[in-house]
Amino acid sequence: xxxxxxxxxxxxxxxxxxxxxxxxxxxxxxxxxxxxxxxxxxxxxxxxxxxxxxxxxxxxxxxxxxxxxxxxxxxxxxxxxxxxxxxxxxxxxxxxxxxxxxxxxxxxxxxxxxxxxxxxxxxxxxxxxxxxxxxxxxxxxxxxxxxxxxxxxxxxxxxxxxxxxxxxxxxxxxxxxxxxxxxxxxxxxxxxxxxxxxxxxxxxxxxxxxxxxxxxxxxxxxxxxxxxxxxxxxxxxxxxxxxxxxxxxxxxxxxxxxxxxxxxxxxxxxxxxxxxxxxxxxxxxxxxxxxxxxxxxxxxxxxxxxxxxxxxxxxxxxxxxxxxxxxxxxxxxxxxxxxxxxxxxxxxxxxxxxxxxxxxxxxxxxxxxxxxxxxxxxxxxxxxxxxxxxxxxxxxxxxxxxxxxxxxxxxxxxx
Amino acid sequence: xxxxxxxxxxxxxxxxxxxxxxxxxxxxxxxxxxxxxxxxxxxxxxxxxxxxxxxxxxxxxxxxxxxxxxxxxxxxxxxxxxxxxxxxxxxxxxxxxxxxxxxxxxxxxxxxxxxxxxxxxxxxxxxxxxxxxxxxxxxxxxxxxxxxxxxxxxxxxxxxxxxxxxxxxxxxxxxxxxxxxxxxxxxxxxxxxxxxxxxxxxxxxxxxxxxxxxxxxxxxxxxxxxxxxxxxxxxxxxxxxxxxxxxxxxxxxxxxxxxxxxxxxxxxxxxxxxxxxxxxxxxxxxxxxxxxxxxxxxxxxxxxxxxxxxxxxxxxxxxxxxxxxxxxxxxxxxxxxxxxxxx
Numbered sequence: 035x036x037x038x039x040x041x042x043x044x045x046x047x048x049x050x051x052x053x054x055x056x057x058x059x060x061x062x063x064x065x066x067x068x069x070x071x072x073x074x075x076x077x078x079x080x081x082x083x084x085x086x087x088x089x090x091x092x093x094x095x096x097x098x099x100x101x102x103x104x105x106x107x108x109x110x111x112x113x114x115x116x117x118x119x120x121x122x123x124x125x126x127x128x129x130x131x132x133x134x135x136x137x138x139x140x141x142x143x144x145x146x147x148x149x150x151x152x153x154x155x156x157x158x159x160x161x162x163x164x165x166x167x168x169x170x171x172x173x174x175x176x177x178x179x180x181x182x183x184x185x186x187x188x189x190x191x192x193x194x195x196x197x198x199x200x201x202x203x204x205x206x207x208x209x210x211x212x213x214x215x216x217x218x219x220x221x222x223x224x225x226x227x228x229x230x231x232x233x234x235x236x237x238x239x240x241x242x243x244x245x246x247x248x249x250x251x252x253x254x255x256x257x258x259x260x261x262x263x264x265x266x267x268x269x270x271x272x273x274x275x276x277x278x279x280x281x282x283x284x285x286x287x288x289x290x291x292x293x294x295x296x297x298x299x300x301x302x303x304x305x306x307x308x309x310x311x312x313x314x315x316x317x318x319x320x321x322x323x324x325x326x327x328x329x330x331x332x333x334x335x336x337x338x339x340x341x342x343x344x345x346x347x348x349x350x351x352x353x354x355x356x357x358x359x360x361x362x363x364x365x366x367x368x369x370x371x372x373x374x375x376x377x378x379x380x381x382x383x384x385x386x387x388x389x390x391x392x393x394x395x396x397x398x399x400x401x402x403x404x405x406x407x408x409x410x411x412x413x414x415x416x417x418x419x420x421x422x423x424x425x426x427x428x429x430x431x432x433x434x435x436x437x438x439x440x441x442x443x444x445x446x447x448x449x
Numbered sequence: 450x451x452x453x454x455x456x457x458x459x460x461x462x463x464x465x466x467x468x469x470x471x472x473x474x475x476x477x478x479x480x481x482x483x484x485x486x487x488x489x490x491x492x493x494x495x496x497x498x499x500x501x502x503x504x505x506x507x508x509x510x511x512x513x514x515x516x517x518x519x520x521x522x523x524x525x526x527x528x529x530x531x532x533x534x535x536x537x538x539x540x541x542x543x544x545x546x547x548x549x550x551x552x553x554x555x556x557x558x559x560x561x562x563x564x565x566x567x568x569x570x571x572x573x574x575x576x577x578x579x580x581x582x583x584x585x586x587x588x589x590x591x592x593x594x595x596x597x598x599x600x601x602x603x604x605x606x607x608x609x610x611x612x613x614x615x616x617x618x619x620x621x622x623x624x625x626x627x628x629x630x631x632x633x634x635x636x637x638x639x640x641x642x643x644x645x646x647x648x649x650x651x652x653x654x655x656x657x658x659x660x661x662x663x664x665x666x667x668x669x670x671x672x673x674x675x676x677x678x679x680x681x682x683x684x685x686x687x688x689x690x691x692x693x694x695x696x697x698x699x700x701x702x703x704x705x706x707x708x709x710x711x712x713x714x715x716x717x718x719x720x721x722x723x724x725x726x727x728x729x730x731x732x733x734x735x736x737x738x739x740x741x742x743x744x745x746x747x748x749x750x751x752x753x754x755x756x757x758x759x760x761x762x763x764x765x766x767x768x769x770x771x772x773x774x775x776x777x778x779x780x781x782x783x784x785x786x787x788x789x790x791x792x
Contacts, residue, residue, distance in 0.1 A: 070590075071590045071591075071592070074589075074590035074591065074614050075589060075590040077616075078589045078590060078614065078615050078616065079589070096593065097591065097593075097611070097765075098758075100614070100616040100617070100620075101616070102615075102616045102619060123758050123759075124593075124609065124611075124758060124768075125611055125758050125764070125765045125768075126617075126758055126764055126765055127758065127759060127764040131616070133616070133619075133620075147759075148757065148758035148759035149729070149731075149758060149759035149764075150729075150759075155701065155704070156626075175730060176730055177730070178729060178730070178759055179727060179728070179729020179730065179731070179759075180727070180729065183727075185704045185727070186703065186704045201729055201730050202727070202729045206727070208704065208726075208727060209704050254724075254726060256706045256717050256718065256723060257704070257706040257726060258698065258703055258704065258706065259704075281729075282728075282729065282730045282731075282732050282733065282734050283732070283734040283735075283736070284724070284725055284728070284732035284733070284734055284735050284736045284737075284748065285725055285728060285729065285732050286724070286725075286726075326724060329717055329722075330717065
């Protein structure tokens with residue numbers, strides 16, 4: 035990616051100031067004939083600092099669009115007014131692909147992309163703001179995987195967006211760092227919001243409802259970036275995530291039990307604080323080791339230092355869908371307590387000695403259970419459930435700091 | 450350039466085209482003809498030399514004609530892996546054409562587009578010139594071109610041919626954040642021109658177009674369609690050329706953890722018992738990229754057999770499955786030992 039210079043950064047700021055520099059151009063594209071070529075040409079010919087304005091209307095697109103110019107803002111007239119319609123898409127894996135830095139995409143809708151909705155790959159500075167991605171035929175396994183999909187990116191903002199119907203995760207941030215997902219809504223996806231193989235992420239003030247799983251924080255082996263850590267899940271409404279899991283088998287989310295509120299897998303230093311977690315029939319909060327066999331010697335499958343505190347848990351845990359869940363619920367009085375940890379503390383990678391958990395697994399200020407599975411690979415049906423000790427977090431009252439700060443210029447263009 | 454023109458004048462100004470090396474370096478010409486790489490009937494200008502690859506990328510059965518032009522007095526430098534190091538000023542040319550009948554690939558060819566990779570001082574630039582109204586014009590935003598041929602089964606076949614846009618050129622030709630050639634590697638050029646005669650590497654060295662060719666140890670990428678070559682070598686060559694440019698640690702699909710370059714040695718990164726990461730419905734309900742011994746349970750095969758966006762691989766560059774390529778990969782996976790340990 036071409037790096038934006040300091041001068042260009044200054045130009046962005048002037049562009050937003052009345053009477054400021056005219057360096058940044060506004061390029062208008064409207065609906066009508068040949069929209070594919072006109073849009074793609076605008077995206078190719080844009081210069082850093084430009085704003086591409088996509089006027090209200092429906093744009094029927096047969097191929098994916100892509101942007102590879104730094105510092106561009108793509109702006110519609112609103113998520114219900116400017117609609118990029120990929121119902122007849124014939125090529126490409128995304129509706130819109132961003133491969134450049136300091137890009138803001140905002141105020142538009144994306145319908146029925148064949149693969150993912152909007153993807154960024156390798157972007158430093160990507161903001162997706164007031165976007166709607168929707169598969170209008172409802173949740174189906176033939177829908178695309180991800181609605182909003184920044185991957186291998188840095189300084190990521192997803193704000194005030196909406197995703198419905200994704201056959202994997204509605205909002206998915208993978209192998210990235212310095213991430214805020216806020217004030218967004220994910221419904222009727224397999225996973226609502228997923229942070230995977232990423233570090234320094236804040237998922238705050240979102241609504242995840244009627245997905246199979248509400249909010250997932252995962253780490254997987256055999257990938258260029260792993261070691262997911264430093265994730266804050268705060269102030270979200272995680273409500274009624276009881277949708278049937280309609281993911282294609284084989285994908286990791288296909289194993290997320292319907293009814294899961296928040297699920298943490300193989301991450302360390304995760305804080306789940308101040309959320310409303312209501313009416314999820316399975317686990318309100320599930321904390322587990324990576325669920326599959328693996329051979330990656332650099333990978334740690336265990337969750338570590340996961341703190342669950344100050345949440346409002348109501349009406350969860352009545353019908354856990356994971357194998358052995360009903361029996362475990364029955365053994366603890368019919369309803370699972372808000373927090374469940376698989377209790378896996380040891381693992382062995384083929385060809386190496388057994389490794390053990392270096393620090394604690396889960397701390398919770400509400401009742402929880404551990405399944406005491408012990409060794410990685412032990413199935414949940416072999417659970418020997420026992421209560422987790424309740425932790426008093428005492429004076430650890432969090433402030434407004436969510437632990438992640440994004441570049442001011444990116445935030446300014448996203449307001 | 451001026452010297453070349455002068456030479457032409459002294460020779461009596463033959464009607465041959467002369468390559469505009471200055472223009473290639475300076476600007477994106479609106480018409481292919483502006484660069485003087487070919488004459489009006491499509492014959493290459495002096496110095497525009499054809500080359501062929503042992504294993505090419507599948508492009509919907511398009512016939513592809515490759516040429517290289519090096520600025521006078523310059524030569525490429527040998528590299529054992531990756532593309533050769535071409536000097537600034539080089540242009541790599543690929544012309545796409547469809548025969549009227551796929552069973553007679555050399556006859557009645559209809560040209561569709563010409564792609565250029567130009568090595569400028571600031572890096573490589575990818576341009577595509579599409580045949581429109583009798584001339585090849587620059588198209589940055591891509592184009593769908595309907596192509597009607599007789600297929601290999603003798604039946605009419607409608608091909609929804611897609612000229613890539615400039616960003617798609619880069620998606621494949623990506624090395625980190627820069628654009629790079631893919632095809633002309635030492636291994637893939639280490640075959641005779643059109644599969645016959647002396648290795649092109651040796652020919653290039655002998656004609657002053659290549660420096661540094663070692664006397665021994667030059668790698669050779671197998672010809673994917675040569676039944677005399679070992680099955681695994683053919684399959685790996687096919688995957689390297691058709692998938693390995695994206696599925697590379699510095700490529701567009703780096704985040705997948707699936708790496709199909711010719712030198713990849715880790716079974717899990719080659720897809721053996723590797724679970725999908727972000728495949729979504731592309732997994733086809735299968736658990737592993739490659740399930741040894743079982744192509745029908747391998748995601749790789751599912752995605753090669755599909756022509757649906759969101760599932761098909763490569764994501765663009767073809768609109769139909771490559772039957773012979775799929776058969777090769779199926780045979781390779783079938784021959785794998787199902788009991789081999791994952792790695």
